[in-house]
Amino acid sequence: MREDAELERLLRQLQRKTGQNLLIQTEDGQVLASTFSAKESFLRDAAEESVSMQELAERAKALSLDFTSGRYLLAVRAKDLAKGLIEEAAAAILEDDMEAEFCTRSACGDVLLILAVSSDPAAEESVRLLQSALETEAMTRVRIGISSRFTAAEHLRRAVREAETALLAIHTFSPICGTLAYRSLGISLAALQFPEEGAAAYLYSVLGDTPEAVLEDEELFRTAQALLENGLNSAETARQLYIHRNTLLYRLDKIQRLCGRDLRRFEDAAAFQLAAMIWKKRKAENYNGK
Amino acid sequence: MAGLSLQHIFKKYDNGFEAVKDFNLEIEDKEFIIFVGPSGCGKSTTLRMIAGLEEITSGDLYIGDERVNDVEPKNRDIAMVFQSYALYPHMTVYDNMAFGLKLRKIPKDEIDKKVHEAAKILDIEHLLDRKPRALSGGQRQRVAMGRAIVRNPKIFLMDEPLSNLDAKLRVQMRIEISKLHQRLGTTIIYVTHDQTEAMTLGTRIVVMKDGVVQQVDTPQNLYNKPANLFVAGFIGSPQMNIVDVNLTKEGENLYASFAGNKVAVASDAAKVLEEKGYTGKTVTMGIRPEDIYEEKDMPDAAEDQKIPAEIRVYELLGAEVFLYFDIEKANFTARVNPDTSVRTGSKLKFVLDMKKAHFFDKETEVSIL
Numbered sequence: 134m135r136e137d138a139e140l141e142r143l144l145r146q147l148q149r150k151t152g153q154n155l156l157i158q159t160e161d162g163q164v165l166a167s168t169f170s171a172k173e174s175f176l177r178d179a180a181e182e183s184v185s186m187q188e189l190a191e192r193a194k195a196l197s198l199d200f201t202s203g204r205y206l207l208a209v210r211a212k213d214l215a216k217g218l219i220e221e222a223a224a225a226i227l228e229d230d231m232e233a234e235f236c237t238r239s240a241c242g243d244v245l246l247i248l249a250v251s252s253d254p255a256a257e258e259s260v261r262l263l264q265s266a267l268e269t270e271a272m273t274r275v276r277i278g279i280s281s282r283f284t285a286a287e288h289l290r291r292a293v294r295e296a297e298t299a300l301l302a303i304h305t306f307s308p309i310c311g312t313l314a315y316r317s318l319g320i321s322l323a324a325l326q327f328p329e330e331g332a333a334a335y336l337y338s339v340l341g342d343t344p345e346a347v348l349e350d351e352e353l354f355r356t357a358q359a360l361l362e363n364g365l366n367s368a369e370t371a372r373q374l375y376i377h378r379n380t381l382l383y384r385l386d387k388i389q390r391l392c393g394r395d396l397r398r399f400e401d402a403a404a405f406q407l408a409a410m411i412w413k414k415r416k417a418e419n420y421n422g423k
Numbered sequence: 424m425a426g427l428s429l430q431h432i433f434k435k436y437d438n439g440f441e442a443v444k445d446f447n448l449e450i451e452d453k454e455f456i457i458f459v460g461p462s463g464c465g466k467s468t469t470l471r472m473i474a475g476l477e478e479i480t481s482g483d484l485y486i487g488d489e490r491v492n493d494v495e496p497k498n499r500d501i502a503m504v505f506q507s508y509a510l511y512p513h514m515t516v517y518d519n520m521a522f523g524l525k526l527r528k529i530p531k532d533e534i535d536k537k538v539h540e541a542a543k544i545l546d547i548e549h550l551l552d553r554k555p556r557a558l559s560g561g562q563r564q565r566v567a568m569g570r571a572i573v574r575n576p577k578i579f580l581m582d583e584p585l586s587n588l589d590a591k592l593r594v595q596m597r598i599e600i601s602k603l604h605q606r607l608g609t610t611i612i613y614v615t616h617d618q619t620e621a622m623t624l625g626t627r628i629v630v631m632k633d634g635v636v637q638q639v640d641t642p643q644n645l646y647n648k649p650a651n652l653f654v655a656g657f658i659g660s661p662q663m664n665i666v667d668v669n670l671t672k673e674g675e676n677l678y679a680s681f682a683g684n685k686v687a688v689a690s691d692a693a694k695v696l697e698e699k700g701y702t703g704k705t706v707t708m709g710i711r712p713e714d715i716y717e718e719k720d721m722p723d724a725a726e727d728q729k730i731p732a733e734i735r736v737y738e739l740l741g742a743e744v745f746l747y748f749d750i751e752k753a754n755f756t757a758r759v760n761p762d763t764s765v766r767t768g769s770k771l772k773f774v775l776d777m778k779k780a781h782f783f784d785k786e787t788e789v790s791i792l
Contacts, residue, residue, distance in 0.1 A: 218526065225511040225522065265505045269570070270523045272496035272503075274476045308436040309468060351633055355463070375461055375657045377665055379752055417438035 140166035193286030208296035324410030425577030432482035457625030465634035502571035506583040652788035682751035715757035
């Protein structure tokens with residue numbers, strides 16, 4: 134990174150006026166000046182994949198950053214949410230054995246935060262509380278994607294991608310959801326990564342000529358989703374939907390008549406779920422003009 | 424004044440999912456109104472649209488006389504209490520309640536005044552120096568509400584605030600919230616999936632399913648006059664017994680037949696069913712467990728009110744007994760006196776109080792009566 138002292142001085146003046154970290158970057162990605170701290174720059178460069186893995190490792194060492202005890206990366210998406218507020222809320226919400234180490238804002242506007250937490254469940258619980266606290270305090274919608282656990286600076290880039298993928302999954306499949314961990318994506322990850330050229334063929338092979346007959350029928354689709362969420366347990370599904378078990382069986386029979394899949398069988402249920410998620414993904418992409 | 428008006432509110436996400444459809448509701452100033460429904464019915468989404476945490480796809484939201492669709496959440500004079508309320512573990516109760524105000528750069532003396540006022544209302548002034556780990560579940564819940572109260576909002580939005588508490592504490596906190604409503608004198612909109620909580624807390628309840636309002640009514644009317652099959656099955660525990668019946672006319676009487684049984688429909692209901700052209704058709708009949716009696720408890724009941732049954736499960740709950748029996752594929756539950764001698768395997772006749780029976784159109788599931 135080439136830095137111009139005069140440019141940096143001017144940037145700092147702007148930073149004081151705007152309260153934002155700023156950088157000046159050429160078209161080919163070279164940073165001329167920046168007000169980001171060294172750690173923030175390190176995280177930002179990892180996110181933008183503008184340095185090699187070896188350089189990342191060397192810079193981490195120079196900054197005395199040791200991730201061997203395990204870290205998580207959070208991607209926080211919220212409108213008009215100051216980075217400083219996220220840091221304050223994180224510091225306030227975390228228990229003694231946890232720490233929000235440092236954060237930066239990515240090129241797409243998400244705030245990336247490194248979280249030092251002992252385990253997956255502890256990380257997810259902490260993030261859930263953080264999301265709730267931020268929404269309560271900032272009164273703005275907040276979504277947080279959580280990477281899988283990483284233990285080295287070289288993994289940081291992958292962690293950023295995972296956290297952003299979790300955010301994409303929220304947007305595509307569960308817009309009501311507040312937080313989502315990459316490790317929980319399951320079939321939705323397969324749907325997100327499913328090649329577009331094969332998607333239509335897969336949909337029709339699994340669900341027949343008119344997949345919309347089930348996928349766009351709200352009652353049938355909700356019934357199918359509830360059955361899958363309840364591990365194919367009919368009694369629990371009926372209870373959750375507040376319908377009689379006979380009504381549930383009638384609806385499952387109808388789904389089978391329409392698309393040929395018996396959702397009481399695991400293989401059919403799994404194929405159906407992947408097809409349904411591909412359908413949702415395509416709808417979301419069409420809605421956004423892709 | 425902080426009444427609300429929701430007019431033709433829709434919420435559609437980018438993936439095409441319609442979470443809320445044509446939601447219309449007028450909420451009076453100072454009213455305590457409940458949104459209830461199963462998970463995913465749109466109740467929390469509606470609450471979040473009122474708060475401004477979700478954008479309204481179409482429709483108008485008024486708070487008082489002001490249209491607030493485009494008003495920032497922080498400017499709507501609203502405070503929320505979430506299910507996963509987070510108390511900051513390192514801070515005292517005082518600092519927990521003051522945190523949000525500090526972030527908004529409120530002057531220190533004003534913060535102090537607001538925190539003490541809220542603590543007094545909640546009766547937690549003696550806890551201000553404690554940290555959350557030194558508090559009971561109920562006390563923590565009160566602190567969570569205190570964080571909302573210090574904002575002096577016109578409207579409180581509560582999204583399943585008691586669902587993380589155990590059953591006993593939930594009952595206690597319901598009473599506290601009820602008292603709080605009276606003390607604060609503000610509008611409260613409360614979301615829950617628990618129909619018992621809704622029935623005990625609210626003066627008016629909005630029942631939702633799949634993003635659509637099913638019925639808005641008092642708890643008593645929801646119980647006695649459900650608008651459709653969903654409301655009938657959702658409200659009341661144990662659930663209302665539901666069975667498809669064929670309506671036939673014999674002489675002067677209308678009969679409901681199912682699984683080899685025939686029961687006479689009460690005259691008032693029969694008149695309406697006949698007038699609406701349901702004679703000879705199949706409809707769905709509902710009857711609540713407490714409206715099914717042992718034959719011995721209704722000695723004057725006519726034979727055409729009775730159905731034979733064999734008890735599958737006997738369940739004693741102390742003050743009442745639930746008897747579960749099947750008639751072909753239809754499952755029934757009866758709530759009877761605890762002094763019953765009936766047990767699992769007993770064979771007896773039950774009397775259906777057909778004056779309390781509900782009838783629903785089989786296709787539309789709407790109440791016929």
